[in-house]
Amino acid sequence: MTSATAHLPPARILPLDAIPAEFRGGAVxxxxxxxxxxxxxxxLEAARSEASARQAPALLLTFEPHPRSFFRPDEPTFRLTSVEAKARLAAAFGLDGIVVAPFDHDFSQTSAAEFVERILIGQLGIAAAIIGHDFQFGHDRLGSPAFLAHEGTLRGFALSVLGAVIDDQGSAFSSSRVRRHLHEGEIEAANAELGYRWFVMGVVQHGDKRGRELGYPTANVRLPxxxxxxxxxYAVTLTRADGTTRDGVASYGRRPTFDNGAVLLEVHVFDFDETLYDETVAITFHRFLRGEERFDTIxxxxxxxxxxxEVARRILAxxxxxxSLDQRLALIAPTAPVAPPPGIR
Known part of the structure; x- marks a missing residue:
């Protein structure tokens, strides 16, 4: 399958300490x-709806790195969604931008009251905040939905607190569950949890050209x-910055038949002979085919x-x-967004 669609840019990535005037006063x-x-x-849907009613910007406020990675540096957190991927998803929901707060030592010491005063009011000038029922913030996680509701009454911003969204088995959707599925190669289960096909984004790198020698040239992307x-x-599709999407098969691994080296994502795009070096691409995962193996002969x-x-072609056909979210994402090509502020990588 080869397809191309008109595409929209991802949501704009905004540094917390320099919010443009046109993005202030939004629903966040x-x-x-x-x-x-x-x-x-x-x-995200609630933020867009609130922003539309107010004729205000719709924003997502997120934190980089993940707070868990900051507090537990020796326990790496499998990040599901990069800043760039969040910007693409935010655009699919009609949001105007994502605000990235660098989560460092100083930020971790910010009290709940200071978070409201300095960030929500001072830097964002919010008109409305939208949070989950279990959202906690500020030093020692002392900020709660009740605290934020009280602050909103005092300072003139609205607050929407949403309950958990439950699956057919009565369990709340969970990032941890998505991580477990992906770790086990359960792509279809992960995609069902997400509501879209999981994708990664990256820049195609030069490799050792071994795949080309085997008749299987690959676009190589190094994941975190x-x-x-x-x-x-895996059976995958690859989307270019021009909106073109092509079918392919990908190996994520160490190439045990050859060097057993660093883990690399290598994508062979079917019926394609152009170069992709230095392009930003999105690779969408459809199904796990088999585990990595070492072969005795080439x-x-x-x-x-x-x-x-052959199997991947059949699956993708x-x-x-x-x-519906996959279809909206198809309109948003992986163009490189505005670079995040220093210190959040």
Whole structure:
């Protein structure tokens, strides 16, 4: 399958300490939003609705790095959604921008009252805040929905507190559950939890050209070291900055038949002979095919790659356009957004 659509830019990434005037006074959904799963999406929809009613900007306020990574640096957190991916998802919900707060030592010491005074009022000038029922903020997590409601009454901003969004089994949608599914290669279960097909974004790098020698040239993207995706072979699609989406098969692993080196995502795009070096692309995961293996001969490896490609082609031919969110994401190509402020990578 090859498709191309007109595309929109991702939501603008805004530094917290320099919010342009046209983005002040907005309706702001606040949280980590790692994964932007179905529960998070309710907050984004509420922010867009509130902003529309007020004819105000719709924003997402998030934190980088993930607070868990800051407080537990020895326990890497598998990040589901990069800043750039959040910007793409935010645009799919009609948001105007995402505000990135650098979560460092000084920020971790910010009291709940200071968070409201300095950030929500001083820097964002919010008209409305949208949070989940379990949202806590400020030093020692002393800020609560009740505290924020009280502050809103005093300072003149509205507050919407949303309850948990529940799946068919009565459980709340969860980033932790998505991580577990991806770690086990359960792509379809992860995608069901998310409400869209999980994707990663990155810049295509030069490799050792070994794939080309095997008849399987690849676009290579190095994912963050904390990526907990199961090593193995996947049916994927690759989307370019021009909005073109193509089918492919990808290996995420260490290449045990060759060097057993650093983990790399290598995507073979079907029926494609252009170069992609230095392009920002999005790679969307449809299904896990098999685990990574070591082959005794190159011929055995190529024969397996042929079988993997045949299976991936069949899966992708039957995949369809996906959910309504997948279809909105198809309109938003992975163009490189405005660089985040220093210190949040």
């Amino acid at each position: 959904a606040i949280g980590n939003f790692d994964g932007v799963h179905r529960g998070h999406q309710a907050l 070291a904390d990526c907990g995706l199961a090593l193995g072979i 011929d055995a490896l190529i024969a397996q790659m042929d079988r993997d490609s 039957e995949a369809g356009p996906g959910t």
